[in-house]
Amino acid sequence: MPTVSLVRDERTDHLVGASPKDNRAYAKFLKAARELKKGSITFSWKEPRSGAYHRRHFAILARLFDAQEQFEDEDVFRKWLEVGAGYAVFAPGTDGQMVAIPKSISYESLDQAEFEPIHEAVMAFARSAYARAYLWPHLSDSDSWGMVESVMGEFM
Numbered sequence: 001m002p003t004v005s006l007v008r009d010e011r012t013d014h015l016v017g018a019s020p021k022d023n024r025a026y027a028k029f030l031k032a033a034r035e036l037k038k039g040s041i042t043f044s045w046k047e048p049r050s051g052a053y054h055r056r057h058f059a060i061l062a063r064l065f066d067a068q069e070q071f072e073d074e075d076v077f078r079k080w081l082e083v084g085a086g087y088a089v090f091a092p093g094t095d096g097q098m099v100a101i102p103k104s105i106s107y108e109s110l111d112q113a114e115f116e117p118i119h120e121a122v123m124a125f126a127r128s129a130y131a132r133a134y135l136w137p138h139l140s141d142s143d144s145w146g147m148v149e150s151v152m153g154e155f156m
Contacts, residue, residue, distance in 0.1 A: 049115060060151070067151050081126060086125075088103060
């Protein structure tokens with residue numbers, strides 16, 4: 001399946017291919033869509049990932065990591081949050097028990113529209129009573145809530 005990059009032409013305010021190759025592929029798609037009588041046509045698209053949103057996500061995680069008391073490795077901490085948020089697949093481990101394997105959140109694997117709900121789920125899990133009790137075991141429920149909110153509040 002071809003990948004087509006589109007840009008808005010400043011002179012005409014129309015979408016056009018970003019290169020001559022993209023222009024040809026886009027014209028071919030438009031022709032097929034206009035001539036479609038029966039059947040279907042399928043296309044997919046990606047919303048470019050917002051660098052600012054991505055950086056904010058990782059800044060929040062870095063601050064949470066610095067504030068928590070359980071993890072020594074920031075990558076392991078991030079993967080734990082992603083699994084807790086439900087962004088994982090499950091497979092049998094070496095003992096036959098199911099284990100969670102976090103999915104990738106790389107720029108290549110997720111666009112902005114796909115990344116936003118994962119960010120929200122990670123933030124919700126970090127605020128959960130389970131996560132707070134694990135990350136700050138010596139704090140009361142209300143104190144651990146205050147801890148996570150003070151960290152996340154820096155980014156609101």
